[in-house]
Amino acid sequence: MRRLLAAATTIALTVIAAPASTAxxxxxxxxxxxxxxxxxxxxxxxxxxxxxxxxxxxMLSVPLDHAAPDGEKIQIAxxxxxxxxxxxxxxxxxxxxxxxxxxxxxxxxVMGALVPKGAGAxxxxxxFDPRGxxxxxxSLSCDAGYTGYNRPAYVPTTPQIERAWLQRAEGxxxxxxxxxxxxxxxxxxxxxxxxxxxxxxxxxxxxxxxxGFSYGxxxxxxxxxxxxxxxRRMVLDGNVNPARVWYDSNLDQDIAFDRNIKIxxxxxxxxxxxxxxxxxxxxxxxxxxxxxxxxxxKPAGGRIGPSELxxxxxxxxxxxxxxxxxxxxxxxxxxxGDASGLRTLYDTNNPQTKDxxxxxxxxxxxxxxxxxxxxxWTKWTADNWEVHRKAPFETWANAWYNAPCRTWPARSGIPVxxxxxxxxxxxxxxxxxxxxxxxxxxxEVRKRFPRSVLxxxxxxxxxxxxxxxxxxxxxxxxDYLATGKLPKRLPGERSxxxxxxxxxxxxxxxxxxxxxxxxVEEVRKLITGR
Numbered sequence: 001m002r003r004l005l006a007a008a009t010t011i012a013l014t015v016i017a018a019p020a021s022t023a024x025x026x027x028x029x030x031x032x033x034x035x036x037x038x039x040x041x042x043x044x045x046x047x048x049x050x051x052x053x054x055x056x057x058x059m060l061s062v063p064l065d066h067a068a069p070d071g072e073k074i075q076i077a078x079x080x081x082x083x084x085x086x087x088x089x090x091x092x093x094x095x096x097x098x099x100x101x102x103x104x105x106x107x108x109x110v111m112g113a114l115v116p117k118g119a120g121a122x123x124x125x126x127x128f129d130p131r132g133x134x135x136x137x138x139s140l141s142c143d144a145g146y147t148g149y150n151r152p153a154y155v156p157t158t159p160q161i162e163r164a165w166l167q168r169a170e171g172x173x174x175x176x177x178x179x180x181x182x183x184x185x186x187x188x189x190x191x192x193x194x195x196x197x198x199x200x201x202x203x204x205x206x207x208x209x210x211x212g213f214s215y216g217x218x219x220x221x222x223x224x225x226x227x228x229x230x231x232r233r234m235v236l237d238g239n240v241n242p243a244r245v246w247y248d249s250n251l252d253q254d255i256a257f258d259r260n261i262k263i264x265x266x267x268x269x270x271x272x273x274x275x276x277x278x279x280x281x282x283x284x285x286x287x288x289x290x291x292x293x294x295x296x297x298k299p300a301g302g303r304i305g306p307s308e309l310x311x312x313x314x315x316x317x318x319x320x321x322x323x324x325x326x327x328x329x330x331x332x333x334x335x336x337g338d339a340s341g342l343r344t345l346y347d348t349n350n351p352q353t354k355d356x357x358x359x360x361x362x363x364x365x366x367x368x369x370x371x372x373x374x375x376x377w378t379k380w381t382a383d384n385w386e387v388h389r390k391a392p393f394e395t396w397a398n399a400w401y402n403a404p405c406r407t408w409p410a411r412s413g414i415p416v417x418x419x420x421x422x423x424x425x426x427x428x429x430x431x432x433x434x435x436x437x438x439x440x441x442x443x444e445v446r447k448r449f450p451r452s453v454l455x456x457x458x459x460x461x462x463x464x465x466x467x468x469x470x471x472x473x474x475x476x477x478x479d480y481l482a483t484g485k486l487p488k489r490l491p492g493e494r495s496x497x498x499x500x501x502x503x504x505x506x507x508x509x510x511x512x513x514x515x516x517x518x519x520v521e522e523v524r525k526l527i528t529g530r
Contacts, residue, residue: 037201037202037204038060038061038062038198038199038201038202039202040058040059040060040078040202040203041058041059042056042057042058042080043056043057043058044056044057045057045079047107049107049110050079050106050107050109050110053081053109053110053113054081054082055079055080055081055109055110056079056080056081056082057077057078057079057080057106058078058079058080059075059076059077059078059137060075060076060078060128060195060198060199060202061073061074061075061076062074062075062076062131062194062195062198064182064183064186065185065186066186066191066194072182074131074136074137074138074183075136075137076128076129076130076131076136076195076199077106077128077129077134077135077136077137078106078126078127078128078199079106079107079109079126079127079128080109080124080125080126080127080203081109081110081112081124081125082124083121083122083123083124084121085121085122089122090122090123091122091123091209091481092123092124092205092207092208092209092232093123093124093125093126093200093203093205093208093209094111094112094120094123094124094125094126094208094209094210094211094481095126095128095196095199095200095208095209095210095211096108096109096111096125096126096127096128096210096211096212096216097128097130097210097211097212097213097215097216097219097220098213098214098216099212099213099214099215099216099217099238099464100130100133100214100215100216100359100362100363100366101130101189101215101362101363101365101366101367102130102132102133102358102359102360102361102362102363102365102366103133103214103215103216103359104129104133104134104135104359105127105128105129105130105133105134105216106127106128106129106134106135107127108125108127109125109126109127110125110127111125111127111211111467112125114467115467115474115477115478115481116471116474116475116477116478117475117478117479117482119477119478119479119481119482120481122481122482123209123481124203126199126203128196128199130192130195130362131183131186131187131191131192131195132180132183132187132358132361132362132365133358133359133362134355134358138183139358140176140179140180140183140184140187140358140361140362140365141179141354141355141357141358141361142172142175142176142178142179142180142357142360142361143171143172143175143357144352144353144354144356144357145352146168146172146357146360147350147352147356147357147360148352149299149303149304149305149308150299150303150305151168151305151307151308152164152165152168152307153292153296153305153306153307154306154307154310154396154397154400155388155392155396156396165400165403166377166403168400169400169403169404169406169407170404170406170407172364172404173364173404173405173406173407173408173409174407174409176361176364176365176404176408176409177409177410179361180361180365180409180410183365184365184369184408184409184410185369185410185411187362187365187366187369187410188366188369188370188413189218189219189222189366189370189416190222190226190413190416192219192366193219193222193223193226196208196219196223197223197226197227197230200230206230207229207230207231207232208223208230208231208232209232209233209234209481210223210231210233210234210235211234211235211237212234212235212236212237213237213238213464213466214237214238214240214436214437214463214464215240215366216236217236217237217238217239217240217437217445218240218242218245220234220236220426221236221239221240221242221418221420221445221448222416222418224420224423224426224449225416225417225418225419225420225423226416228420228422228423229422231423231424231426232424233424233425233426233427233480233481233484234423234426234427235426235427235429235466235477235480235481236426236427236428236429236445237428237429237430237464237465237466238429238430238434238436238437238463238464239428239430239437239441239442239444239445240437240441240445241437241438241440241441241444241445242415242416242417242418242441242444242445242448243444244441245367245370245371245415246367246370246371246373246402246405247371247373247374247402247405249441250398250399250402251383251384251387252438252440253394253398253435253436253438254384254387254388254391254394254395254398255387255390255391256317256433256434256435256436256438257314257317257391257393257394257398257435258390258391258392258393258394258395259391259433259435260316260317260433260435260461261313261316261317261393261394262281262285263433263461264313264316264317264323264461265278265281265282265284265285265288266280266281266284267323267504268281268284268323268327269281269283269284271327271507274327274328274331274507275327275328275330275331275507276331276335277327277330277331277334287334288309288313288330289392291309291330291333291334292306292309292310293306295308295309300333300339300342300343301339301340301342301343303339303343303346304333304339304342304343304346307397308342308346308350309342310393310394310397311346311349311350311397312326312329312330312342312345312346312349313326313330313393314394314397315345315349317393317394317435317436317461318435318436318462318463319462319463319465320460320461320462320502320503320504320505321462321502321505323504323505324505324506324507325341325345326345327507328341329341329342329344329345330342364402364404364405364408365410367402367405368404368405368408368410368412369408369410369411369412369413370412370413370415371412371413371414371415372412373402373405373406373408373412374406375406377406380399380403380406384396384399418445418448419448420445420448420449420450420451420452421448421450423449423451423452424451425451425452425453425484425486426449426451426452426453427452427453427455427476427477427480427486428442428445428446428449428452428453428454428455429442429454429455429457429466429473429477430442430454430455430456430457430495431456431457431458431459431460431461431462431463431465431501431502432456432457432458432459432460432501433459433460433461434460434461434462434463434464435461435463436463436464437463437464439456442454442456442495443493443494446493447493451489452489453486453487453488453489453496453497454494454495454496454497455472455473455476455487455495455496455497455498455499456495456497456498456499457470457473457499457500457501457502458498458499458500458501459501460500460501460502461501462501462502465502468502469502470499470500470501470502472497472499472500473499476497476499
């Protein structure tokens with residue numbers, strides 16, 4: 001996946017999370033298997049943003065290999081912001097995951113404050129960096145310069161381009177094999193799900209509540225499948241299709257991103273007075289692909305070539321919040337020869353740092369081993385050229401992003417068969433035209449979780465945009481977390497509640513004005529770290 005969020009009392013759920021007074025596990029606790037439960041030693045967090053919110057931080061020790069629980073241990077970085085309501089109104093812990101795979105989540109303990117109506121105050125919010133990620137130990141990084149400038153064009157129009165990308169992908173896989181060692185064999189989604197259940201035990205909670213974005217929805221699906229009796233409430237925003245992990249899901253994305261970029265081109269054309277890039281979507285599209293060809297010969301500012309331009313525009317396929325900034329930067333280059341805006345956007349979203357490479361390395365570590373990938377490059381080329389003919393914008397970029405999986409130096413497993421037949425009511429969220437996790441995935445999860453309810457941002461293109469100011473969606477989340485109340489589930493294969501989507505921003509490029517970040521930007525920054 002290209003880089004990549006009926007009331008409980010009516011379903012006979014009588015077991016809820018432990019009271020706050022016992023939220024920190026003590027040495028007398030025991031896990032269900034009879035083992036001494038893991039513990040976390042809490043202390044003040046080092047990060048100022050977490051300290052300001054009085055968060056506590058700690059490390060959870062878990063087995064590197066869950067099949068050998070007494071063997072080598074690794075550390076999971078965790079944070080907690082405790083509830084502020086009276087003990088009698090406490091509703092337990094909420095684990096949060098931002099997606100990825102490879103996204104850092106420790107900072108997301110602050111999310112409780114974003115829930116409307118004060119509904120987040122009744123919970124302890126738990127952020128954590130999954131195994132291999134961020135402050136967890138060890139943290140995987142393979143080649144910090146891999147996404148740097150001067151890369152070949154994505155579309156392999158010549159044998160030389162194809163060979164160059166194959167060599168790069170195979171080289172990155174080898175670098176990860178050298179850097180990751182034994183960790184690479186234990187980065188599957190199911191490994192993280194088992195870590196989550198040990199975290200539940202360390203928090204002395206009989207059940208968890210959970211909030212997952214994007215890939216985090218898949219973690220929630222797998223957790224609920226494996227431990228249905230340990231689920232209380234779940235919010236899953238931007239749902240992965242569990243029937244398509246992971247090779248097929250990337251091909252699905254290619255079609256969806258191409259559709260969304262055309263929607264974005266039409267928006268730019270609608271604001272022609274601001275950007276002067278074309279009066280129709282087709283004109284803007286032609287301008288984009290013409291500039292790609294030009295940049296292959298002479299990169300903008302000496303750095304932005306056709307691959308970098310695709311990566312910059314890809315963000316518009318994910319979220320509407322950056323639409324103005326991308327169009328403005330492109331207009332500055334096309335109209336004025338000023339590449340500074342494009343450089344800034346690329347460097348912001350593709351920093352050449354060990355930290356950024358950690359995200360990509362763990363992304364591959366999870367997706368390459370959750371399920372089998374085709375070993376035959378002939379199949380990759382046949383599939384991707386077929387999709388490229390219909391959807392040229394992102395197809396080959398996505399193929400090369402995932403190509404290290406073909407030679408990944410760790411064994412693949414068999415995906416979990418996701419089933420929510422006995423899982424309590426779950427809240428699903430998606431915008432109709434989400435490209436990273438297409439709407440068909442939310443419909444599939446709704447089918448597999450027969451008590452779930454799906455809220456749809458009708459005809460919106462934003463990916464995992466909840467708690468960003470859309471009151472129709474956000475108030476539904478608040479009501480669910482407060483009381484377990486959900487909209488009525490409707491018959492058929494469809495959403496159960498329809499909301500307006502997150503709206504595109506106003507165009508301000510004509511005056512070069514700088515718009516203050518809105519709620520969507522703030523939530524995206526919180527989740528992505530950028």
